[in-house]
Amino acid sequence: MRQFTAVVNPAAGGSSGTAGLLPLARLLREAGAQLDTQYSRSLEHARQVARQAGEQGHVVLAVGGDGIAGCVGGALSGTDTVFGLVPAGRGNDFARALGLPADPSALADLLLNGTPRPVDTIQVESAVHAGVSVLGSVYAGVDAVANRHANTSKLLRGAASYYAGGLRAVVGWRPAEYRITVDGVEHERRGYTVVAANSGFYGFGRNIAPGARLDDGLLDVVVIQHAPKRLFFAMMNELKTGAHLQRPEVEILxxxxxxIEADRAIPYGADGEVDAALPVTARVQPGALRVLC
Incomplete structure (x- = not known):
């Protein structure tokens, strides 16, 4: 029987992340599993708890949204520890990419009996992040600005905070001159954003990179080039279905x-957290994390 340590973001979804764990915890314990619950005081504290639990042979669960998922999963990247995810945040984009069930009974069965699958992670290098690993994507541009607005919104929650944040970011956006180096080949582009995607989803279910696969050893680089802002707003709606890929302003590498570099200190984000500025390097780490999915 597996032993679990749940690392909980107590502020997930703008409320208590515990609510997402309670029904699952009951099912795991009824099945005979041991579950230790730890509440994160910070991202660094969450990483420390995750690594210590992994060293004890526990399956480590991240309870919350993409921030805690990326933090805990990134901390376990390159280890033999088995990682599980209990989606309880606003976006839950990495859980969406993994195809995790929403039903607590189905999720409990997966965590108890599922076979770990190796998936890729991303190593991030910048002035702020030195060798930090994340799971979903690294994005630099108007979407990072939008996500910062969404994360700091006190009035709106869920999808509404992302839409409002996106509107505010686009209205104030000035086109950036990017230099994107992909495996040593430079590409100069002017536009809105560059996304290095391991997972196809970001920003509350937007399918930014429909072709991205979690286990192919590659990053899909989505470049949204300059266009009138009215077209960009239309493109934001198309991100739900992947229809944006048909537009000539969208390029995939x-x-x-x-x-990723730019002509100014553009903010970049990783797995929902925005706390740094370009330049940044994203490097795929093939099969670095064992995930129950």
């Missing part, structure tokens, strides 16, 4: 190591 593929590579293992991506460096």
């Amino acid at each position: 593929h590579g293992k190591e991506i460096r």
Whole structure:
């Protein structure tokens, strides 16, 4: 029987992340599993708890949204620890990419009996992040600005905070001159954003990179080039279905190591957290994390 340590973001979804764990915890314990619950005081504290639990042979669960998922999963990248995810945040985009069931009974069965699957992670290198690993994507541009607005919104929650944040970001956006180096080949582009995607989803279910696969050893690089802002707003709706890929302003590149630079200190985000600025390098780490999915 597996032993679990749940690392909980107590502020997930704008409320208590515990609510997402309670029905699952009951099912795991009824099945005979041991479950230790730890509440994170910070991202660094969450990483420490995750690594210590992994060293004890526990399955480590991240309870919350994409921030805690990326933090805990990234901390376990390159280890033999088995990682599980209990989606309880606003976006839950990595859980969406993994195809995790929403029903607590189905999720409990997966965590108790599922076979771990190796998936890729992303190593991030910048002035702020030195060798930090994340799970879903690294994105630099108007979407990072939008996500920062969404994360700091006190009035709106869920999808509404992302839409409002996106509107505010686009209205104030000035086109950036990007230099994107993909496996040593430079591409100069002017536009809105560059996304190095391991997972196809970000920003509350937007399918930014429909072709991205979690286990192919590659990053899908989505470049949204300059266009009138009215077209960009239309493109935001198309991100739900992947229809944006048909637009000439959208370019897809593929590579293992991506460096993103710009003509100014544009913010970048990773797995929902935005706390740094370009330049940044994203490097795929094939099969680095064992996930129950």
